[in-house]
Amino acid sequence: MSNEDNTNHSRQVIFNISKEDSFPDWFGEIVKVAELADIRYGVKGFTPFLPWSVMSMELMYDILEDALQRKKHLPMLFPTVIPESNLTKEEEHVEGFSPDVFWIESIGDGVKLEERLALRPTSETAIYPLYSLWVRSWRDLPMKRYQRCSVFRSEVKSTRPFLRGREFLWIESHNVFKTHDGARAQVMEDLETTKEVVTDNYLIPVMVFRRTQWDKFPGGVDTFAADTLMPDGKVIQLPSTHDLGDNFARAFNIQYLDENNEKKYAYQTCYGPAVSRIYGALISVHGDNKGLRLPFKIAPYQVVVVPIFTTDNEDKIMKYCREIEDTLRAEGFRVHLDDFDATPGWKYNYWEMKGVPIRLEAGPRDLKSKQAVLFRRDSMERETVKIDKLGKRISELGDEIDRTLRSNAEAKFEGLTIDADTIGGVDDALNKGKIARVPFCTTEMDGASCAEELKDKTRGEIRGTRIDVEDKPEGICLVCGKPAQEIVYIARSY
Amino acid sequence: MSNEDNTNHSRQVIFNISKEDSFPDWFGEIVKVAELADIRYGVKGFTPFLPWSVMSMELMYDILEDALQRKKHLPMLFPTVIPESNLTKEEEHVEGFSPDVFWIESIGDGVKLEERLALRPTSETAIYPLYSLWVRSWRDLPMKRYQRCSVFRSEVKSTRPFLRGREFLWIESHNVFKTHDGARAQVMEDLETTKEVVTDNYLIPVMVFRRTQWDKFPGGVDTFAADTLMPDGKVIQLPSTHDLGDNFARAFNIQYLDENNEKKYAYQTCYGPAVSRIYGALISVHGDNKGLRLPFKIAPYQVVVVPIFTTDNEDKIMKYCREIEDTLRAEGFRVHLDDFDATPGWKYNYWEMKGVPIRLEAGPRDLKSKQAVLFRRDSMERETVKIDKLGKRISELGDEIDRTLRSNAEAKFEGLTIDADTIGGVDDALNKGKIARVPFCTTEMDGASCAEELKDKTRGEIRGTRIDVEDKPEGICLVCGKPAQEIVYIARSY
Known part of the structure; x- marks a missing residue:
């Protein structure tokens, strides 16, 4: 009778698109169906997020914030605008x-600002001037803080809901x-957090790289990142x-008085986990040709109840x-009873498509x-379960489903890496949707x-050197022929 | 040893300012201490929120979102910018x-936008164009949605942390x-939600008004609002x-096909509950001359454990x-053990000030x-409690504390309203920090x-007519002398 329950009853719901063969179609259609x-907002790269994704992203935030808070990071919130x-x-x-950067230059009916304000593309330059006031003595350190917010970047690349937006959640x-x-120890802790949150909870396997010097965070010393594999063979x-x-x-004069004054x-x-982007990867990694397959931990509804009745027993069945x-x-389960006036078959298809x-x-x-x-x-x-065993069995099934989704995703990583020592070999590997592992001169700027x-x-693109496996460089750089100082990994990417 | 636990050990912590006598000082100082x-961000009206307030506002959001979701509103999230x-x-x-409105006019190094983008001051004009696409048939209605976000308004009035910011959370x-x-039924439900959330959970008593026609939401038919009383006698x-x-x-062409096609x-x-503003009211209403007093339901830490030891028994006491x-x-309690190297007395003062x-x-x-x-x-x-009764007693005390804070706040409403039928009488009432109840010509535009x-x-300011008490208009308007069609309430306000 209404749209109060995430159900859109006027829509066709049988979904059948091959995720592996035509991933862009699959992705565009599942986002819609x-x-x-909704991509019809009318401003390039800005996309309203609807309840079914927002409820999952909320659960993703809960898991991520819980991990950060256990590791003694405290939440704070800085303004959206930066002078x-x-x-x-x-x-x-x-x-x-x-x-x-998006620039704010005026207010109201034409009042020019004395100083332009940027919509934050990231918040170092908002936060660090105050860190320089907050950090005074060694007793104030470590200072571990985080904020949950959206950021704004006018990317030149084409945009796509969740995967690449001009406003995203992180x-x-x-x-x-x-x-x-x-x-350095914090950076390693962050990589552990990534594995704990993204792999153990969102069920997305990752490879962890030290990025090259030309691909690091602007202004930083070193960047480490986790990549996963999308259905079209590109990494993200x-x-x-x-x-x-x-x-x-x-640059921001953040100094402290040490123990000797x-x-x-x-x-x-x-550290910047982009929740909306990870959600895009999550649905891509776990979905199948019939639609979404949501992890039990991330599903807005973990169980949908579908009553099956005829007119003469409707009341009894609904009560049951x-x-x-x-x-x-x-x-403690997230349950939804679908009592809408539609056939069980329609409901089966609908909730299968919704994952x-x-x-x-x-x-x-x-x-x-x-x-x-x-x-x-x-x-x-399907299986039949006695009513007094339902909770226990659903809990077990939830665990089993999450294990299956994770091992399905991990299976895609097997045999994924192919050694190559020529440019042609790299091209062959990438054309097969693989990642090439190659000897390379250097990841310093010279490379x-x-x-x-x-x-x-x-x-x-060179994704960097692996820090979660041991690679011994030998041979010569496949491009310039100089002695290889590194083993790097090459993939096509988002 | 660190700043990981909301403790700032280098700060003076004995707080003693009379809230009733010098509320602006009290407010400014408690926000700081x-x-x-932190008001030093450098952009008027934009204020970083620190962990102690963010953790409470997070709990406030949880309570509010839970109430909305129980009443079948689903979360969504629209872009920050509006064409x-x-x-x-x-x-x-x-x-x-x-x-x-704050206007975005360019991107990057001088690329002018074809159409200016507003930072949302509120999101009707972002959302309703898509509602016109989403609403098609009577089967889609009611459609009840909400979003959690920040909004931006370049207010002309002076700004103050939480109470009036140019960016606020709602x-x-x-x-x-x-x-x-x-x-109309939804509007009444919203007022119920306000009482349930703001009064039953945040412990802030409110009076509910139908606003006058010149003070309603721009573009709407009717506005209803809840006001509370601040320590300086102004309402907010x-x-x-x-x-x-x-x-x-x-205006946005939101039409549906009814049952007859x-x-x-x-x-x-x-409906727009502004969480950061309510937080400002919450600390103002409940605080006392020694600092904050946070409701048990809203406190980041509900219990702080302070160990009392000398060098010879430190290990045993810490273990205990x-x-x-x-x-x-x-x-299930939010507990913090304060193991920092400071005296128990220092810790007592610190956590009393933090509420x-x-x-x-x-x-x-x-x-x-x-x-x-x-x-x-x-x-x-103080009271002494056996170790095996602690949880039970803390739970009881939590309830008692919340009841006390609420009844303290409600007591301020007693005798608050004074009848007046002259302008001088109104002025007298307001000067005493009271609210004047007066006969008034009309709340239509003519008034x-x-x-x-x-x-x-x-x-x-006229706050409107009460909808939670029955007022019989009689006599003449205290300004123009025409027959009074309404009883209205007048207060100084934020």
Whole structure:
């Protein structure tokens, strides 16, 4: 009767697009049919997010914030706007971000601002001037803070809902330490957090790289990032974390008095998991040709109850279903009873397309035998369960579904990397949707021209050196022929 | 050793300012000393919010969103920017908001935008163009949605952290109905939600008014709002809810096919609880001369554990305190063990100033007798409790503290309203920090000039007619002498 329950009853719901063969179509259609976002807003790269995606992203934020808070990061919130003079304080940083900045120049009916304000593309230059006031003594350190917000970047690349928007949702964590070692340890902790949150909870496997010097965060010393694989064989960057050294501390004068009462520059890190982008990767990695497959932990509804009745037993069956709904909700599950006037078959298709992990069907026979049928979206299998065992079984199935989604995704990583030592070999590997592992001269700035040549010839980008596996460089750089100092990985990317 | 736990150990913490006698000082100082916000950001009206306030506002959002979702509103999220052509579609609306709009006019290094973009001052004109696409049939209605976001208004009045900022945090709920009756019922539901959330949970009593026609939401039909009383005798508007009639539906072409396949304009409402502003009111209403007093439900830490030891028993006492901390946390309380190297006395003062509802003290005697001392911030009273009864007692105390804060606040409303039938009488009442109840010609547009005269002479504003009490209009308007059609309430306001 209404649109109060995430159901759009006037829409065709049978979804059938091959995710592997035509990923861009699959993605565009599922965003539309499952009502995740609406691309008709009319401003390039700005996309309203609809309830079904917002509810999942909210659960993703909960998991991420819980991990950060357990690791002693405290939440704060800075303004959305940054004065131009702040933005220009760190030279490389402003060069890196200023082409993408949205500028506020006036208020109301033509009142020019004395100083232009940027919509934050990232918040270092908003936050660090106050860090320079807050950090006074070694007793104030470490200072570990984060904020949850949206950021704005006028990307030149084409935009796509979730995966690349001009406004996106993220968390940015900004941390200050006494020593460079303290900052390096934070960067490693961030990579652990990424594995814990993105892989253990969102079920997305990642490879972790140290980025090259020409691909690091503008103004930082070193960038580490996690990449995952999309269905079209391209990789996408999920969270990255940055060792800023004392570069920003010097630009923003963040100093502390140490134990001997001497003034020292502090060391900093920042970490930026983009929740809306990870959501885009999540639906892409786990979905199948019938639509979404949402992890049990991330699904807005974990269980949808579908009553099966005829006119003569409707009241009894509805009562039975409502009791089940109430019991499961009291046990802590996110449950939705679909009592709309549509056929069970229509509801099956609809909620399969929306990716609800478990469907519960209950009809006259189930009522009589005090049981219900559980259907798993991951394997499309059914089983019958006694009513007093439902909660326990749903909990087990939730775990099983999440294990299956994760191992399905991990299986895509097997045999993914192919060794190559020629440019042609790299091109072959990339054309097969693989990642090429190659000997390379250097990831310092000197290697940039080789990387450019490689990109021109193969459309492949160097993702960096692996820090989660041990790679022994040998042989010569496949571009310039100089001795290889690194083993790097090359992929086409988002 | 660090700033990881909301503690700033280098700051003076004994707070002693009379809230009633010098409220502006009290407010400014508590914001600074309790580290709620930092006014040194450098852009007028834009204020970073610090962990202690953000953690409370997060809890406030949880309570509010839970209430909305129980009442079948679903979350969504629209872009921060609105194209100028959208903003100008409803004539009164654009007139009401355009003087306050921040305009984005260019990107990067001087690329002018084809169409200016507004930072949303409120999102009707962002959302309703898509509602006109989403609403097609009566089956789609009611459509009840909300978003959690920040909004931007370049207010002419002076700004103050939380109470009046140029960027503030809120929820805006936007709802579509088949009939005007449906919309009116939603407005009444919103007022119920306000009482449930703001009074029952945030413990802030309110008076509910129907605003005058010259003070309603620009473009709407009718505005209802809840006001509360600040310590300086001024009132502040907390949530307001608006009956938009079909005005916006006509401007944005939101039509549905009814059961007879006829096209009808829909009716709409919107509701905007400003969480950061309510937080400002909350600390003002509940605080005392020693600092904050946070409701148990809203406190980032509900219990702070302060160990009391000498060098020879430090290990044992710390172990005892950690066990208590773990147990209470497992029971679901938000607990913080203050293990910093400072005296118990310093910690007492610090956490009293920060408003933590319950302090738990444990020393050698407590260890020996398997007990702890509980201190209540509201009444400043201590009691000793056996260790196995702690959880139960803390839970009871939490309820008691919340009841006390609420009844303290409600007591301020007693005798607050004074009848007046002359302008001098109104002025006298307002000078005593009271609210004047007066006979008034009309709250239709014809009454606007009387209201203006009244404001000039008394600095008092007409808050509207009460809808939560029955007032019988009699006598003559105290300004123009025409027969009084309404009883209105006059107060000085924020």
